[in-house]
Amino acid sequence: MTVAVGTLETWLAGFEQALASGDPNQAADMFEEGGYWRDFVAFTWDIKTLEGRGGIRAMLAATPDAARSANWAVLDAAAAGEQEGFITFETLHGRGTGYARLRNGRCWTLLTTLQDLRGFEQHRGRYRPKGAMVDPKHPNWNWRDALLAEQESLGRDEQPYVLIVGGGQGGLGLAARLRQLDVPTIIVERNARPGDQWRSRYHSLSLHDPVWYDHMPYLPFPETWPVFTPKDKIADWLDAYAQIMELNVWGSTECVGAAYDADAKEWRVQLRRGEEELTLRPKHLVIATGNAGKPNMPRFEGMETFAGPIIHSSAHGGGAGCKGQRVVVIGSNNSAHDICADLVEHGVDVTMIQRSSTHIVRSQTVLELMLSGLYSEAALASGVTTERADLLGASLPLRLAPDVHRPLNEAIARRDADFYARLEAVGFMHDFGEDGTGMSLKYLRRASGYYIDVGASDMVADGRIKLRSRVGVTRIEADGVVLTDGSKVPADLIVCATGFGSMDQVVGQLVSPDVAAKVGKVWGYGSDTTNDPGPWEGELRNMWKPTAQEGLWFHGGNLAQSRLYSLFLALQLKARKEGLPVRVYGKS
Numbered sequence: 001m002t003v004a005v006g007t008l009e010t011w012l013a014g015f016e017q018a019l020a021s022g023d024p025n026q027a028a029d030m031f032e033e034g035g036y037w038r039d040f041v042a043f044t045w046d047i048k049t050l051e052g053r054g055g056i057r058a059m060l061a062a063t064p065d066a067a068r069s070a071n072w073a074v075l076d077a078a079a080a081g082e083q084e085g086f087i088t089f090e091t092l093h094g095r096g097t098g099y100a101r102l103r104n105g106r107c108w109t110l111l112t113t114l115q116d117l118r119g120f121e122q123h124r125g126r127y128r129p130k131g132a133m134v135d136p137k138h139p140n141w142n143w144r145d146a147l148l149a150e151q152e153s154l155g156r157d158e159q160p161y162v163l164i165v166g167g168g169q170g171g172l173g174l175a176a177r178l179r180q181l182d183v184p185t186i187i188v189e190r191n192a193r194p195g196d197q198w199r200s201r202y203h204s205l206s207l208h209d210p211v212w213y214d215h216m217p218y219l220p221f222p223e224t225w226p227v228f229t230p231k232d233k234i235a236d237w238l239d240a241y242a243q244i245m246e247l248n249v250w251g252s253t254e255c256v257g258a259a260y261d262a263d264a265k266e267w268r269v270q271l272r273r274g275e276e277e278l279t280l281r282p283k284h285l286v287i288a289t290g291n292a293g294k295p296n297m298p299r300f301e302g303m304e305t306f307a308g309p310i311i312h313s314s315a316h317g318g319g320a321g322c323k324g325q326r327v328v329v330i331g332s333n334n335s336a337h338d339i340c341a342d343l344v345e346h347g348v349d350v351t352m353i354q355r356s357s358t359h360i361v362r363s364q365t366v367l368e369l370m371l372s373g374l375y376s377e378a379a380l381a382s383g384v385t386t387e388r389a390d391l392l393g394a395s396l397p398l399r400l401a402p403d404v405h406r407p408l409n410e411a412i413a414r415r416d417a418d419f420y421a422r423l424e425a426v427g428f429m430h431d432f433g434e435d436g437t438g439m440s441l442k443y444l445r446r447a448s449g450y451y452i453d454v455g456a457s458d459m460v461a462d463g464r465i466k467l468r469s470r471v472g473v474t475r476i477e478a479d480g481v482v483l484t485d486g487s488k489v490p491a492d493l494i495v496c497a498t499g500f501g502s503m504d505q506v507v508g509q510l511v512s513p514d515v516a517a518k519v520g521k522v523w524g525y526g527s528d529t530t531n532d533p534g535p536w537e538g539e540l541r542n543m544w545k546p547t548a549q550e551g552l553w554f555h556g557g558n559l560a561q562s563r564l565y566s567l568f569l570a571l572q573l574k575a576r577k578e579g580l581p582v583r584v585y586g587k588s
Contacts, residue, residue, distance in 0.1 A: 009080040011102055012072040012087060022067045024060035028053040031107045036397040040113040041568045042089075042096045043069075044585040045575070047545040049397050049538040063585055065092045086391065093580055094118050094571075099395035111395040114571055120578055122180040124218065147246060154248055155280055160186040161577055163269055163282035165255050165510070167194050170555050170562040171288035172238060173217045176245040177570035180218070183577055186280070187288075188253040188271060194242045195235030202318035202342045205231040207559075208334070208452040210367055212375035214559040215386050216241055217566055228363075228454070258285060258511050260551055267551060284573055287506050288555040294505050296498045298330070301475035306494065310476075313339055313497040319346030326490050327351070328481050330473060331497030332358045332428075333448055337456035339495055340465045351489050352460065353481070354469035357429040359450040360457055361439050362419060365412055370440070375560075390564045398444070398525055398538055402437045409438035422461040427469045434529055444540065445524050445532035448499050503554055504542075511552075519547050522554055537588060544569045546584050 011030070018026040031037070037050040043059070043066050050056045060066050072089045075097065079085030084101040091114065098112040121127040135141055141149075154160060162178055164171045167189030178185045191197055198205075207214060207229045211221050214229065219241060226233070242249050250273060257270040269280045295312040303310060313335040319342045327343050329336050332354035343350040361370075372378060374389035384392070396404060409432045413420065423430055432438050439450040451457075459465040471483040480490040502523060508516035522542045524532035539545075542554050544565040555569055556562065575582050 006105060007081045008083060008085050008087075008100060008102060009074050011100070011105070011107065012074065015107070016070065016072040019060075019067050019069055022064070024057045027060050027066075028057035031056055031110070032103060035107050035109065036399065037107075037110045037112070038394065038397050040111075040394070041571055042091055042094070042098075042112040042114040045546075045572065045582050046584050046587060047539045047543070047565075047568065048586060049399070051397070051399060051538065059585055063583070065583075068092045086388065090118075093575070097391065099391050101395070109395060109397060109400070111391065113391065113394070114568065117181075117571060117574060117578070117580070120181060120574055122177070123182075124180060151248060154184055155186055155250070155278075158184060159266075159281045160184045160248075161282060162186075162284045162286060162573055163188065163267070163280055164286045164288050164555075165506075166288035166290070166556075167191070167242075167249050167251070168197060168288070168290060169216065169234075169238060169559050170290065170557065170566070171286075172242055172245070172247060172249075173562045174286065174288060174555050174566040174569060175247045175249075176217050176219075176241070177566045178573065179246060181570055181574040183570070183574055185248060186282075187247060187249045188255050189249055189251050190254050192251045193239050194249055194251075195238040198231045198235035198238070200317065201231050202316055202339065203320060204318075204342050204345060205338060206454070207231075207234060208363065208366075208454060209558060209560070210371065210375060212377070212379070212386070212389075213371060215563060216559070217563050219244065220386065227367075255510060260285075260511070260515075260549065262550070265551065284551050284553060284576070286553045286555050286569070287503055287510075289503065289506055290500075290556045294501050294509070296496075296501055298473075298496055298498050300473050303476050305478050306476050306491075307478045308492045308494070310494040310496065313495055314500075316342075316495055319343040319348050322493060323347045325349070325492040326480075327493045327495060328353060328489050328491040329495045329497055330355070330481075331499070332356075332451070332469075333497065333499070334451045335499075336495075336497035337451045337453070337460075339497060341454075341456035341459055344459055344464050349466075351466040351468060351491075353471065353473065353483070353489070354429055354467060355472050357431040359431050359433060359439055359442060360420075360423065360453050361412060361450070362416055362453045362457075365416060366439075366452060369408065369412060369415070386563075390560070394564065398527075401441060401444075402435060405437040405441055406435070409433075409436055412438065419457070423457060426461055426463070426467055428460060428467060429469050441527070445527050445529055447523055448531070503556065507549075507552070511549075515549050515552070519549050519552065541588065545572070546587050548587075 015030050018030050037056050039048055043063055050059050070090050074080045075086035075088050087098050087100050089096050094114050094117045096114050101109045123129050161183050162185045164187045167187045171187045175185050175187050210227050211225045253273040256272050259268050266281045266283050267285045271278055295314050297312050316339050323346050326349045328351050329340050330353045340350050340352050433442050442449045460467055471485050474482045474484050480488050482488045504516045504522045525540055526534045526537040528534040
């Protein structure tokens with residue numbers, strides 16, 4: 001087949017013809033030999049990246065519905081004559097958007113994302129509900145009557161189709177998506193109200209990501225919102241979000257056990273709601289407890305002899321009650337820095353124990369070098385909406401990410417050389433990741449190993465936060481911590497900022513160790529770097545897509561990930577509810 005060396009518009013026309021031919025070779029030949037097709041649910045019913053013509057050809061051979069896609073077009077007329085741009089298309093079951101990049105007339109990278117299911121569109125925009133009540137069965141009901149009746153019935157007279165464990169930003173955002181798709185959903189949350197997990201954290205905590213990056217689905221923060229959201233403000237927002245989006249949140253409810261009934265194809269989930277114990281039978285169970293499992297609490301010799309408390313960072317409520325004390329914080333990543341800074345501000349003598357190297361990037365640098373092109377006022381002014389920014393970010397296959405992030409971090413190192421020199425002068429162990437790719441890939445690979453500096457690094461550099469680095473903990477004694485160099489740090493309180501396990505640990509506790517082993521590791525993509533062993537996956541393991549356990553899903557990540565991927569998870573669940581012919585390609 002002759003491929004026209006031309007524009008995005010001509011390539012899309014040729015690609016549509018190649019797909020319609022039903023010959024996978026024709027469509028695959030429209031890509032570079034080493035091209036990429038990253039698909040979010042539109043064709044694979046999965047979150048998957050196809051690498052090279054061989055990978056693309058194999059997917060198309062196993063996915064005959066791709067031949068029935070249509071109306072491939074450039075979204076913006078101005079981009080029609082360009083080599084890259086946003087695109088739209090229609091699949092057999094829905095409508096999609098994406099982004100394509102060409103080189104020499106062939107496709108280098110293609111992103112396709114499903115945005116709506118035909119006939120089951122989200123209740124937004126032109127599909128928004130009327131609002132006025134028209135219910136012949138209940139002619140006297142108004143909106144509130146109907147809402148209260150639904151809340152009283154769901155989980156009692158009617159079983160939820162989806163049960164979400166976790167009422168943080170991830171669980172709430174997914175539930176909002178599912179509500180707009182008419183999927184009966186209940187969120188169970190151990191705290192009394194949405195946002196309580198944030199309210200319980202230390203007094204000075206704020207989000208480290210900026211407002212433009214953190215919007216929730218359907219309901220962006222107002223223009224008056226601060227750049228970095230204080231913890232109580234985000235807590236109140238989540239509480240209000242649940243009410244505004246009419247979500248069914250069961251607060252003060254503990255999920256104590258779950259088992260899958262393969263014959264009935266539903267879960268038996270045991271709940272404790274106050275004094276009441278009950279069992280729900282959802283078809284699908286979503287673990288939305290963040291991107292982490294239980295706290296990693298280390299065991300050191302002599303811990304039982306310590307005269308004061310030893311707590312995990314997740315239990316630190318703030319430094320207000322610690323004034324005048326000596327506190328040792330074991331760890332040197334985000335939580336460790338935040339807690340140390342909080343303690344210093346409350347007049348505490350605090351020592352950070354740094355056992356391994358940490359990557360630090362200044363908050364202002366994140367804003368100006370890492371996010372400004374996609375998530376900023378300048379980006380909005382140039383027409384890059386949050387939705388477009390999300391697609392642009394997703395359009396880069398993970399295989400190519402190091403080539404983008406390595407030079408970016410070289411620029412960061414040059415820009416902030418004096419900042420890093422001050423830290424290294426006091427002995428702080430700093431790195432840019434083992435392959436020089438910095439924070440973004442550390443996060444995707446291991447969700448740890450970094451700190452976004454919002455002030456604590458200056459405290460380390462000038463000695464307000466005492467630092468002991470290149471040492472480990474030998475043992476704990478009644479009045480302090482003995483280090484591997486033989487020295488002893490006096491302490492009245494020890495905080496272990498030692499991170500969290502994987503989300504599969506939650507499954508091990510809630511369902512069974514066998515199911516956790518069956519599902520396997522959650523998070524990371526097989527980069528074969530520290531804490532992210534191979535083989536190569538190319539997408540985050542088990543996140544937002546079908547797992548080895550039928551009816552079990554994982555949803556989490558930061559606010560931006562929760563916003564983006566909640567749509568694709570919701571569409572997968574809706575398609576199953578409506579009995580659409582879902583054929584998952586190449587499930588991991």
